[in-house]
Amino acid sequence: MRISGLVAAAALLLAAGHAGAQPRYGLGTPATAEQVRGWDIDVRPDGAGLPPGRGSVAAGAGLYAQHCAACHGPAGAEGALVPALRLAGGQGSLRSARPLLTVGSYWPYATTLFDYVRRAMPFNAPQSLTAEELYSVTGYVLHLNGLLPADAVVDAASLAALRMPNRDGFRPTAEGR
Amino acid sequence: MKRSNPGFSRRGLALGGLAAPLLAGRASAQALPVPPAMLEQGAPVEAAPYGKPAPTEAGVVRRSRLGAENQPILGTAGSTLTPHGDLDGIITPNGLHFLRHHAGTPSIAPEQHRLLVHGLVERPLVFTMDQLRRFPTVSRLHFLECSGNTPFFQQARIRPDWTVQDTHGLLSCAEWTGVRLADVLAEAGVKPGAAWMLAEGADAAGLTRSIPVAKALDDAMLCWAQNGEALRPEQGYPLRLFLPGYEGNTSVKWLRRLKLDTQPFMTREETSKYTSLMPDGSAKQFNFTMAVKSVITRPSGGQTMGAPGFREISGIAWSGRGTVRRVEVSTDGGATWQDAQLQAPVLDKCLTRFRLPWQWQGGPALLASRATDSTGEVQPTRAALLAETGPFHVYHYNGIQLWQVQADGNVRNAY
Incomplete structure (x- = not known):
């Protein structure tokens, strides 16, 4: 870890050295803010990148039935196409003889769920849901895991503030510190 | 016949079309026959603008790992594997590079x-x-x-019944x-x-x-x-x-x-x-670098040994931390080890081909390879690896691979 840190620090110094310098090759075209906005779809754990808008667990139930249930099961558990597609259950099982890894038992950040659904789901039509639909369906999956009540409203602030049960369950290797 | 390694064959490979006098190990008084291909013009020069493998190699292809849980989900979420048991050297042909x-x-x-x-x-x-x-x-x-x-x-x-394509593809x-x-x-x-x-x-x-x-x-x-x-x-x-x-x-x-x-x-x-x-x-996160590892590709799972006698044991070794320094091979399940030859070039974060001459007497053998990389890290046994990781790991398995040569000459995955 210490060596890795030193290497990283050296790399950052090198990078900083580049920062003020003029481009060496003059290749590439400046990206405008408008261009970046079209592709900048990632969401950070602190909520940066979450769009304006809000959704509700109640609205998410119908969206889930329409877009998600066929592969993930009617309640994100039994009926999933394969066990790896289970979304709910398993809380407290990580130390057991039969660990079950789901959004509720394993995922450290609710923001990751929003990010992944936005970029990759529904499987047959990625990036097709509106911000409101994304908040709703994200909220419903969290509700299936007992992490939000049935009458919850979901927006950027509430999603970033939600503390997932396995938030502190991950240990980065020296390469990732 | 199976290309350049007559000692091992894919199970079920037909010998049809081979003239009896060409069969190895059987003396014959007959003159060697003139091959028909020498008696007529071959395919036109411009027949294959982008060349393909010989038709008889059509079985050397990528596929999913055997087992229901390894099949693609809805056709597009899955993986197909490189058939290392049929490849030589260190370069994977582009059409056979694995995908996930x-x-x-x-x-x-x-x-x-x-x-x-x-x-x-x-x-x-x-x-x-x-x-x-x-x-x-x-x-x-x-x-x-x-x-x-x-x-x-x-x-x-x-x-x-997993082959090296299933285990290491x-x-x-x-x-x-x-x-x-x-x-x-x-x-x-x-x-x-x-x-x-x-x-x-x-x-x-x-x-x-x-x-x-x-x-x-x-x-x-x-x-x-x-x-x-x-x-x-x-x-x-x-x-x-x-x-x-x-x-x-x-x-x-x-x-x-x-x-x-x-x-x-x-x-x-x-x-x-x-x-x-x-x-x-707890969960290990940001485990990026692939550790030192090796596998014998010939003989390996699904292949058959044929007649007793000389064989070359051959395989590949690699490390995400540097170069391969040493590969040892065992034919008795790890009781004794011999140093294999490393085929040049031996490159950083690259496959290295290793070879060991072997007289197979017939009968059972338990083949294994153990690599050491330039950092001094040695490939662990499965037992040693599991003692550290537990059974619920999914990623970064680099244990020593065992292939069981059975008395009947069939080779099976003994992991």
Whole structure:
């Protein structure tokens, strides 16, 4: 870890050295803010990148039935196409003889769920849901895991503030510190 | 007959068409027959504008791992494997490079493709493929291994009929050509404090991984060519990230965006997936580098030995931490070991071919190989690895592989 840190620090110094310098090759075209906005779809754990808008667990139930249930099961558990597609259950099982890894038992950040659904789901039509639909369906999956009540409203602030049960369950290797 | 290794054959390979006098080991008084191919013109010179393997090699193909749980989900989320038991040397032919896809292979017009570099940089930039190709280029030979290669942690999921394609096929090796990522990032100007880089693919999964900037500035490449030709669509055409030694999914294919930031982005592929559960219930995260590993490819699972006598034991070894320093081979399940010869070239983060001459007397043998890399790390036994990881790990298995040569000459996976 210490060596890795030193290497990283050296790399950052090198990078900083580049920062003020003029481009060496003059290749590439400046990206405008408008261009970046079209592709900048990632969401950070602190909520940066979450769009304006809000959704509700109640609205998410119908969206889930329409877009998600066929592969993930009617309640994100039994009926999933394969066990790896289970979304709910398993809380407290990580130390057991039969660990079950789901959004509720394993995922450290609710923001990751929003990010992944936005970029990759529904499987047959990625990036097709509106911000409101994304908040709703994200909220419903969290509700299936007992992490939000049935009458919850979901927006950027509430999603970033939600503390997932396995938030502190991950240990980065020296390469990732 | 099975190409250049007459000692081993794929099970069930027919000998039909072979004239009896050509069968090895049987003396004959008959004159060798003139082959029919010498008596007429062959196929026209321009018959194969893009050449293909001989028709009799049609069985050497990628496929999914045997087992219901290894089949693709809805056709596009799955993997197919390199058939190492049928390959020689260290280079994987482009059509046989393994693939692991989360949402299928996108079809991308190269003139439409763009790479966006933004976040903590002085100058956010958009690159066309033509602009990227104007940078100074570099070509390097490197292996690429999926972190899910060799799924041997859970004993119940291992099958004795698995071949080396099933056990080690999420591994390939090629010459990769592109631009040093450090050169591209320097054009944008990395700002102080940028410690992580998000890499995003242009597939329907929008696959994303957070990469340490230190790695990006070290030996990372943006590649457009593989073994001398443009990337195959399944390998990221027209542009992929390549991170030597790192687990395969971090070398993001169809690369469209790089975003620098102070912290990792905690994407699905570095939280829900590609993390490994430890016995205490915690999960190992950002386990990037593939450790030292080796496997005997000949003889290996599914092959048959044929007649007793001389054989060459041959296989491949690699390490994401450097070069292969040593490979030892055992024919008695690890009771005794002999040093194998390493075939030059022995390159950094690249497959190394090893060989050992062997007199097979017939009867059972338990074959194993054990690699040591340039850091001194030695490939562990399965038992030693499991003692450290527990049974619920999914990724980064690098245990010693055992192949059981049975009394009948069939070779089986003994893991």
